[in-house]
Each structure stands twice: as C-alpha cells, then as structure tokens.
Amino acid sequence: MNHLLQNILAFTLLFLALGFLVKKFFWKNSKPTKDIGKHDCDNCH
Amino acid sequence: MSKQINVALIGNPNTGKTSVFNSLTGLNQKVGNYPGITVEKKEGICKLPRGVKAHIIDLPGTYSLNASSLDENVVIELLLNKNDKDFPDVAVVVSDVENLKRNLLLFTQIKDLEIPTVLVINMSDRMKYKGISLDIPYLESQLQTKIALVSTRKNEGIDNLKTLISNYKELSITPCLNASEIDKEYFDNLRKAFPNQLLYKLWLVITQDVNFGKTDRNEIDAVADFKTKTKADLKRLQQKETIKRYQFINNTLKKGQTIDLSTAKDLRIKLDRILTHKIWGYAIFLVILLTIFQAIYDWSAIPMDFIDSSFASLSEWTKNSLPEGAFTSLLAEGIIPGLGGIVIFIPQIAFLFLFISVLEESGYMSRVVFLMDRGMRRFGLSGKSVVPLISGTACAIPAIMATRNIESWKERLITILVTPFTTCSARLPVYLIIISLVIPEGRFLGLGYQALTLMLLYLIGFGAALISAMILNKVLKIKSKSFFVVEMPNYKLPLIKNVALTVVEKTKSFVFGAGKIILAISIVLWFLASYGPGEEFNNAEEIVTEKFASKHLTEEELQNEIASQKLEYSFIGLTGRAIEPAIRPLGYDWKIGIAIVSSFAAREVFVGTLATIYSVGSDEEETIKNRMAGEVNPILGGPLFNFASGISLLLFYAFAMQCMSTLAIVKRETNSWKWPILQLVLMSVFAYVVAFIAFQILI
Ligand SMILES: Nc1nc2c(ncn2[C@@H]2O[C@H](COP(=O)(O)OP(=O)(O)OP(=O)(O)O)[C@@H](O)[C@H]2O)c(=O)[nH]1
Ligand SMILES: [Mg+2]
Numbered sequence: 203m204n205h206l207l208q209n210i211l212a213f214t215l216l217f218l219a220l221g222f223l224v225k226k227f228f229w230k231n232s233k234p235t236k237d238i239g240k241h242d243c244d245n246c247h
Numbered sequence: 248m249s250k251q252i253n254v255a256l257i258g259n260p261n262t263g264k265t266s267v268f269n270s271l272t273g274l275n276q277k278v279g280n281y282p283g284i285t286v287e288k289k290e291g292i293c294k295l296p297r298g299v300k301a302h303i304i305d306l307p308g309t310y311s312l313n314a315s316s317l318d319e320n321v322v323i324e325l326l327l328n329k330n331d332k333d334f335p336d337v338a339v340v341v342s343d344v345e346n347l348k349r350n351l352l353l354f355t356q357i358k359d360l361e362i363p364t365v366l367v368i369n370m371s372d373r374m375k376y377k378g379i380s381l382d383i384p385y386l387e388s389q390l391q392t393k394i395a396l397v398s399t400r401k402n403e404g405i406d407n408l409k410t411l412i413s414n415y416k417e418l419s420i421t422p423c424l425n426a427s428e429i430d431k432e433y434f435d436n437l438r439k440a441f442p443n444q445l446l447y448k449l450w451l452v453i454t455q456d457v458n459f460g461k462t463d464r465n466e467i468d469a470v471a472d473f474k475t476k477t478k479a480d481l482k483r484l485q486q487k488e489t490i491k492r493y494q495f496i497n498n499t500l501k502k503g504q505t506i507d508l509s510t511a512k513d514l515r516i517k518l519d520r521i522l523t524h525k526i527w528g529y530a531i532f533l534v535i536l537l538t539i540f541q542a543i544y545d546w547s548a549i550p551m552d553f554i555d556s557s558f559a560s561l562s563e564w565t566k567n568s569l570p571e572g573a574f575t576s577l578l579a580e581g582i583i584p585g586l587g588g589i590v591i592f593i594p595q596i597a598f599l600f601l602f603i604s605v606l607e608e609s610g611y612m613s614r615v616v617f618l619m620d621r622g623m624r625r626f627g628l629s630g631k632s633v634v635p636l637i638s639g640t641a642c643a644i645p646a647i648m649a650t651r652n653i654e655s656w657k658e659r660l661i662t663i664l665v666t667p668f669t670t671c672s673a674r675l676p677v678y679l680i681i682i683s684l685v686i687p688e689g690r691f692l693g694l695g696y697q698a699l700t701l702m703l704l705y706l707i708g709f710g711a712a713l714i715s716a717m718i719l720n721k722v723l724k725i726k727s728k729s730f731f732v733v734e735m736p737n738y739k740l741p742l743i744k745n746v747a748l749t750v751v752e753k754t755k756s757f758v759f760g761a762g763k764i765i766l767a768i769s770i771v772l773w774f775l776a777s778y779g780p781g782e783e784f785n786n787a788e789e790i791v792t793e794k795f796a797s798k799h800l801t802e803e804e805l806q807n808e809i810a811s812q813k814l815e816y817s818f819i820g821l822t823g824r825a826i827e828p829a830i831r832p833l834g835y836d837w838k839i840g841i842a843i844v845s846s847f848a849a850r851e852v853f854v855g856t857l858a859t860i861y862s863v864g865s866d867e868e869e870t871i872k873n874r875m876a877g878e879v880n881p882i883l884g885g886p887l888f889n890f891a892s893g894i895s896l897l898l899f900y901a902f903a904m905q906c907m908s909t910l911a912i913v914k915r916e917t918n919s920w921k922w923p924i925l926q927l928v929l930m931s932v933f934a935y936v937v938a939f940i941a942f943q944i945l946i
Contacts (some may be wrong), residue, residue, distance in 0.1 A: 208572030215577065216774050219767035226764065227848065227907055 251300045253333055254293075254412055257322060257357060258341035259350050260308025260652075261736050263369040265289075266399035267341055268305035271409070275748050276305060278608075287648070288321060288333070295413040304333055307652070310349070312356040312451055313485055316654045326360055327452060337415040339408070341367045344374055344381070345737065347504060351390075351496045352489070355423040358392065359447040363418035365393050365411045372398040373737065378507035386503040391419045400742065423495060426450055429488050454485055515738055522614045532615060536705070539602045541698040547594035554594075555870040558587030563868035577773050580862040585769025587871060588855030589762045592676040597754045599672060603641060604749035608741035612637065626713045627720025629653060632662040636712055639669030640705070641753060643909045647916055661719045663916055664926055667909055668712040668902070670705045672757060673850040677900050678704055680854055684876055685893030700897075707901055761851040768845050768852050769859045772819060776863040779817035787812045807865075814863060833899065833935070834892030834942040836881055846905045853900075891945035895938040902934035 256264045265278045272291030289305040306325070307318035325331055326338075338357050342350030347368065358364050366386075374380065387394050393411045397404035426446040427434045437449055521527055566579040606612045615637065620630030628636075631653045639646035646666050653659040670678075678701055686697045783790065791809045800808065814820050823837030830840045842856040854871065861874040869877075878887035888896075904910070904927045913923040 205572050208570070208574040212573040212577045212774075215574075215582075215770055219770035222763065222767045223771070223848075226767075 251302050252336040252412075252415065253304065254301045254337050254339055255304045255306060255325065255333070255335035256339050256341055257306055257326075257353065258308060258367075259310055259343070259346065259353060262308065262341045262343040262346070262350060263399055264308065264341045265305055267339070267367060267369060267397065267405075267408075268303060270399045270402065270405045271301075271303050275752065277749070277752075278745055287318075288325075290333075293409070295409050297413060299413050301412060302333075304335070309353065311353055311489070313454060313489075316652050318651045323451070326357065326362070327448065335362060337412055337418070338362045338364045339367055339412065340364055341369055344368050344370050344379060345377055348493075348496055348500060351499075352492055354390070354392075355492050355495065356447075358390070358420075359422040359424055359426070360451075361420040361422065361445060361447075363415045363420055365395060365408070365415070365418065366390065367395050367397050367408060369397050369399060371396045371403065372401050380505050380507070382503045386499065389499040389503065390423065391421050393418060422447065424488075424491055428491055430484055433484065450488075454481060518738060519614065522611065523617050528614070528618045532618065535606075535611075536702055537694060537698070539599075540702045540705075541694055542602070543595050543598045544695055544698045544701070546598055550594040551591055552870075554591045555587065555872060558583060558590070559868050559870045562587075562862065573777075576777065576863075577770065580777075580865075581769050581773025581859050582766065584858035584862045584871065585765055585772075585855040586762070588676075588769075588858045589758060589765050589851065591854070591871065592679070592851075593754060593758065595675055595679060596672055596757050597750050599675065600641065600750045600753040601746065604746045605741045608739065608745055610736050610738040613736055626716045627658070627661055628713075628716050629655065629658045629662075632658060632716075635662050635666050636669050636709065639666045639671060642671050642673070643667045643669070643906065644912050647909065647912050650916070657720075657723060660917065660922070661716050661723070663913055664719060664922060665712040665716045667904055667906065667926065667930065668708050668715065670708040670901070671850075671906075672753075673761065673906065674704075674900055676851055677846075677853045678897060680872065680875065681888065681893050681896055683872065684888040685890050704897060704901055707898075711902060757851075761849055764849050765852050765855040768848065769855050772841070772845065772856055772859045773863060775819035775822075776814060776817050776860055779813065779820070781816065783816035784813055787816070810863075810865060814860070817863075819860070831882075832942070833938045834880075834889075834895050834946065836878075836887055838878075839887075839896070843899070843905075846900075848907055850900060850905050891942050894945055895942035898941050899934045899938040902930055902937055904930035904934075 256268055258264050263278075265276050268274070268289065268291060269276055269278065271293040274289075274291045276289050287307070291303050291305070293301045293303050295301050304325075306322050309319040309322045312323055312326070325333060325335075328334060340350075340354045340357055342354065354364070354366055368381070381396070383394050383396065393414075395404050395408040395411055397408055399405070427438075429450075434446060434450070438446055441449055522531060562579045562583045565583060566575065569575040569578070606615075616630060616633045619633045623630055623632060632650070634652075635646040635649045638649055643666050646669070647663050650659050650662045650666070653662060682697050682700050686700050689696055691699070779785070787809050791812050792805065795805065795808060815824070819841055820837070823841045826840045826844065827837040830837075830843070835843070838857065838860050841860060842853045845856045846853045857875060858871045861869075861871075861878070865874075875888055876886065879885070880887045880889075880892075910923040910927060913926060914920055917923075
C-alpha cells in the first residue's frame with residue numbers, strides 16, 4: 203500500500219472524527235422546555 | 248385492519264407501571280425499587296388480540312390528580328388535553344396490591360374524567376405473604392371497571408390485561424364520585440356556566456391552574472376565569488374531595504379485601520428496624536460500601552490487566568504487520584490505545600452497576616434514602632434530593648432529571664447544582680488508574696488502601712455536595728418550604744433479569760456513548776501529536792542528531808530523543824506547553840494538561856488521551872499503566888505520577904465540572920445559561936484551588 207492511500211485513509215478518519223465532535227457538542231439545538239425554570243411550586247402548599 | 252389505540256399507564260409511584268410497560272411492549276425501560284424512577288413519558292407498541300395495535304405510554308408515578316410537582320404534572324396535562332396526540336383511549340391504572348387503598352384514590356379520579364379505565368392490581372405474587380385476598384367480581388362491580396390481577400414478576404395476568412385493553416369499548420364510564428357532592432352550590436354554578444363540559448374536568452382545570460398557573464389548553468381556557476372562590480376556599484374543597492373519595496374507597500374495600508394478619512410475615516418490620524436504626528443503619532451502610540469498593544478492586548484486577556496487555560499487543564501487532572504509513576500509525580498509536588482506554592474499564596463499570604442495581608432492586612436503597620433524609624434538612628436539601636445524589640453515582644444526567652419530582656423550586660435548583668459533585672461512573676476510570684499508580688497496594692484489616700482511597704473519594708464527593716448545598720441554601724434568596732414522605736417499598740429478591748439488564752445497558756452506554764467521543768478525540772489528538780509547524784518539528788532528526796552527536800547514544804536512545812523532540816514541537820506539544828504554566832503548580836506536566844483539557848468534553852477521555860499521547864512515536868509494546876508509571880517529571884525528576892501530584896489530580900477530578908452533557912442538561916432543566924455557567928466556573932475554580940493546595944502541602 204502506498205503512502206498516498208495511507209494518508210487518504212488517515213485524513214478521512216480525521217474528518218469523520220471532527221465532524222462527529224462538532225455535531226455532538228456544537229450542533230445540538232437544545233430545544234427549550236416550557237417554563238420549567240420559572241415555575242415555583244412553593245405556592246402550592 | 249390496522250388501527251391503533253392509545254393506552255396510558257398511570258399509577259402511584261413504584262407500583263410497577265414500567266414493569267407492566269416492559270411486559271406489554273417487550274422493551275427494557277429502567278425499573279427500580281423506589282418511587283420516582285420514571286420522570287418522563289416513555290412510549291412503546293403492543294400487539295393486542297384481533298390485530299389491534301396499542302400505543303402504550305408509560306408515565307411518571309403520581310399520587311393524585313392534584314399535582315404538586317413537575318413529573319406529576321405531565322400526567323394531568325395529558326389527561327386534560329383531548330387534543331394531545333397521546334390522549335388515551337384507555338387509561339390503565341396500575342396499583343400495587345399492598346397499597347390498594349392509597350392507589351385507588353387516583354383510580355377514582357381518573358374514572359371521573361370518564362375515560363375508559365382498566366384497573367391493574369399488580370404484584371399479586373405478594374398476596375400470599377401478606378395474607379391478602381380480594382373479591383375481584385365485587386370490586387369490579389363497585390368500581391365499575393374491569394380488573395386485571397397481574398404479577399409482572401411471575402409474568403401472570405398480562406394476556407388477560409391485553410384482552411381487557413382490546414375490549415375497551417365495553418368499559419363503563421360512569422364516574423365514582425358525583426362532583427356535586429363536594430360542594431353543591433359551587434358545582435351547580437359551574438355547571439350552569441359551562442353546560443357542555445364535564446364537571447370534574449372543569450374542576451381539575453381550575454385547581455390545576457391554582458397550582459401551576461395557566462397552561463395553554465385553548466379548548467376550555469375560559470374556565471380559569473371562573474373565580475367565585477378564593478384560593479384558600481378551593482384548597483378546602485380539594486381536601487373535601489379527597490375525604491369523600493376515601494370514604495368511598497373504604498366502603499368498597501371493607502367488603503372486597505380481607506387481610507389475614509396472622510399469615511402476614513413481619514420480617515420486613517424487623518429488617519427495617521435494623522437497617523434504618525440510628526447507629527446500626529449507618530454502620531451497615533458503611534460496611535456495604537466498603538465491601539462494594541473492595542470487590543470492585545479485587546474482582547476487576549485480573550480482567551483489567553488482561554485487557555490492558557491485549558491492547559498493547561494488538562497495537563504492536565498492527566504496527567508490525569501493516570505496511571508503514573500514516574494510517575497504520577493512526578491505528579496503532581491513536582485508535583487502538585484510545586479504545587483500550589475505554590475497554591479496560593468495562594469490568595469495573597459492570598461491577599459497579601451490578602452492585603447499584605442489586606441495592607436498588609432489593610429495596611435497600613430506599614432505606615438509605617430514609618436514613619439520609621434525617622440529616623438532609625440541615626443542608627437545605629429535601630429527602631427527595633437523596634435519590635438524585637445517589638443515582639448520580641451512575642451519571643449526573645439522569646440524576647438531574649430525577650430532580651423533577653422535587654416540589655420546591657429552591658430545593659430542586661440546589662439539588663441540580665450540587666449533584667455533579669457525586670462521583671459519577673466517568674470519574675471511576677480516572678480514579679482507578681491514578682490510585683493504582685500512587686497508592687500502595689498494602690492492606691489494612693483486610694481492606695486494601697486502594698479500595699479505601701476510592702471510597703474516600705466517593706465520600707468526598709457526597710461531602711462536597713452537601714456542604715455546597717448548605718452554602719447555596721444560605722445564599723440563594725428563594726422562599727421555600729416543603730415536606731417529604733418517604734415511602735418504603737418492600738424488600739424483594741432482586742430479579743436477575745432486571746439486574747442483568749441494568750448492567751448490560753449501563754455498560755453498553757458507557758462503551759458506546761463515551762466510546763465514540765473517546766475514539767474521535769483520540770483520532771484528533773493523534774493528528775495533533777503527529778504533525779507540527781516549523782523547523783523544530785520538521786527537522787527534528789537533524790536537530791537531535793546534531794545535539795547528541797558527541798554523546799554516543801545507541802540507535803534506540805537516539806530514536807527516543809527524536810520522538811520526544813517531535814512530540815514537544817507538534818501542535819499538541821505547543822498547545823500543551825502554552826498551558827503548562829497554569830498547571831505546573833498543581834504538579835502536572837503538559838501532557839496531563841492536554842488530558843485535562845480534553846476531559847472537559849467528558850471525563851472518561853482522560854486515560855485514552857494519555858494513552859494516545861504516550862503512544863505516538865513510541866516503538867515498545869507497553870501497557871497504559873506502565874507507560875504512565877514510566878513518565879518522569881521534567882523539572883523535579885522522579886516519577887511524574889507520585890503521591891503529591893496523584894492526590895492533586897484525584898481532587899481536581901473530584902471537584903471540577905468536566906462534562907459538557909451535564910451542562911447541557913442543567914441548561915435545559917433550569918431554562919437558563921446562568922446556572923450551568925456558574926456551575927462550570929465555580930466548580931472548576933474550586934477544583935483548581937484544592938488541587939493546588941494539596942500538591943503544595945504534599946510535595
Ligand atoms: N413482587 C413483585 N414486584 C414487582 C412486580 N412488578 C414490579 N415489581 C417491582 O416493583 C418495583 C417498581 O417497579 P417499576 O416498574 O419501576 O415501578 P414504576 O411504577 O414504574 O415506578 P416509578 O416510575 O418510580 O413511578 C421494582 O423493584 C420491580 O421489580 C410484581 O409483579 N411482583
Ligand atoms: Mg416507572
């Protein structure tokens with residue numbers, strides 16, 4: 203196997219890995235759940 | 248013909264809803280022997296007789312339809328909103344044969360919403376221990392429903408339940424309690440104002456809004472404005488409703504249920520007396536903890552060494568048998584060591600979850616909750632905070648979600664903020680490897696120093712959580728009051744299937760969840776460590792050869808010098824050395840610095856990162872542990888991982904907030920960036936300071 207092929211394979215993996223990490227940590231469009239934070243149950247009792 | 252009906256599983260906490268759900272759908276949702284396991288809707292499909300498909304929804308446990316916490320609210324919102332796509336065609340109320348009276352309160356409320364309702368009386372296998380017998384036909388006629396006597400444990404009654412569900416059209420929808428009985432005048436007015444609506448539903452909407460503020464239910468929105476009574480009056484009516492319902496239930500059970508106390512075994516009472524004893528209770532808990540940590544060590548040593556050396560050989564083999572080149576190096580120096588850094592911890596993770604799930608399933612964990620509740624209040628937490636704190640030993644994410652059943656917002660917020668201090672399973676790998684390097688192997692009274700250190704770290708985690716809770720309780724200006732009723736489930740022999748499932752699930756999610764991240768990071772790190780800018784990297788061979796020309800190094804020594812010169816001037820070496828001044832006072836070198844930085848993605852990455860960095864350019868076959876043990880402190884000399892730097896590193900990992908996923912969940916649960924950022928900054932600064940002090944004292 204020649205060096206070119208080795209490099210191609212290695213860099214493909216690099217881009218897959220980078221893509222995965224970026225998607226995992228920066229792409230996550232966290233959908234806001236409704237009103238959980240503001241709600242205060244203390245008035246219920 | 249293929250039509251689908253919606254079936255909602257509703258019931259008090261810990262009655263076995265999720266077990267029934269799993270039996271019906273064949274899925275494996277988490278089951279545990281304490282209340283509050285399920286906090287979100289879970290869905291699945293079940294095939295019923297005659298080709299009908301049922302869409303089954305498992306819901307969080309709720310004591311009544313007068314919700315006081317968020318997870319309970321999920322149930323009510325669903326039942327009040329006919330437009331919800333999950334609105335049930337049939338409600339299956341799951342009750343527990345030993346707590347029938349309390350369970351039926353919720354049943355009567357749901358029945359009054361005129362939703363076809365099947366009553367499941369679960370845990371029928373417990374009847375003979377408790378001397379309970381039931382007159383099912385009588386109960387069916389009084390409650391005007393169909394009853395399925397089920398034992399998910401013995402797998403009995405599930406087929407009957409499926410038949411009852413598929414015949415849901417035959418169920419009576421007559422209410423149990425006439426709403427006007429609560430307060431004739433008020434309800435007559437209500438009926439006049441909204442003649443087309445179901446009276447009990449109106450009443451729920453009104454009380455719901457009292458409890459929770461308005462939510463969008465456009466359908467019968469106007470009801471909320473029907474305010475002829477003050478809040479206090481409405482509360483009084485709610486109480487009256489509960490009393491009326493219990494009167495009805497008592498009457499029904501008087502004839503329908505007989506309990507022969509002489510056959511009931513009171514083993515439980517005796518056990519409880521010891522396990523929740525003021526002194527013995529804690530002593531037993533401590534002994535159990537010690538046993539667990541010792542066992543994790545003793546049992547996993549052999550598989551761990553085996554895995555470690557297998558990966559080292561695999562790396563070596565790859566390097567020797569594949570043609571030389573970038574890809575081969577990436578495999579041998581990046582991917583394989585990185586994967587080894589995950590796989591090596593499978594034994595411990597599996598044992599940890601084995602113990603946790605046995606404790607949960609047997610019912611012992613609830614006794615711990617009860618035991619801890621006594622002390623919790625002092626720290627501004629509620630007894631309910633114990634569950635998240637304890638389940639945080641697995642992972643902070645489900646633990647933070649489990650806080651949804653805490654009613655008081657202040658207590659809930661505090662619990663969310665301090666839960667990441669509990670030692671999660673991601674810290675375990677880091678602890679284990681560092682402990683094995685810096686803590687001697689000797690034993691004291693049969694207990695290994697290493698196991699004791701590990702237990703100490705767990706206790707430090709809990710301690711940090713409690714103390715910061717106390718501080719937060721003082722600092723946060725939120726008004727709060729709450730009460731806590733611990734419910735103690737029965738002792739049960741853990742079901743091997745449930746335990747095995749938990750172990751397999753958790754281990755799998757460790758390997759595949761963290762594994763993907765670790766793998767990706769190893770790949771990136773390998774590149775950063777194998778390439779570099781500038782002269783020093785590209786001409787490393789010449790520079791080093793020239794430098795050592797007079798020293799007569801062997802070929803091997805020369806190669807090692809070249810490799811370390813390259814690593815030092817690679818991208819990662821340059822970055823590492825840029826941050827080195829910040830971490831040197833803690834006793835770390837730049838390689839550990841890189842491992843710490845990458846750990847902010849997820850803590851488990853630590854070992855894999857070091858494995859990758861140490862492997863790059865190295866020719867020997869070596870295990871991760873030996874490589875770490877062989878590192879030399881560049882400034883002070885001596886092993887890099889010594890007692891001082893080891894303890895400092897352990898403490899840093901104990902306190903630092905290094906988990907992006909947890910931060911994301913905290914953001915979601917608190918609906919603001921303020922809290923996760925505060926958490927990240929405060930915890931990490933604290934970790935830094937403690938690690939600094941520890942190193943400076945011990946050095
Ligand atoms: N003896 C016996 N135990 C059962 C049976 N069904 C469930 N359990 C046990 O009861 C406990 C609670 O079960 P879950 O299915 O988690 O209960 P749940 O209603 O979903 O609980 P939450 O989600 O916390 O509200 C577990 O320990 C189960 O193993 C049964 O038929 N017989
Ligand atoms: Mg459940």
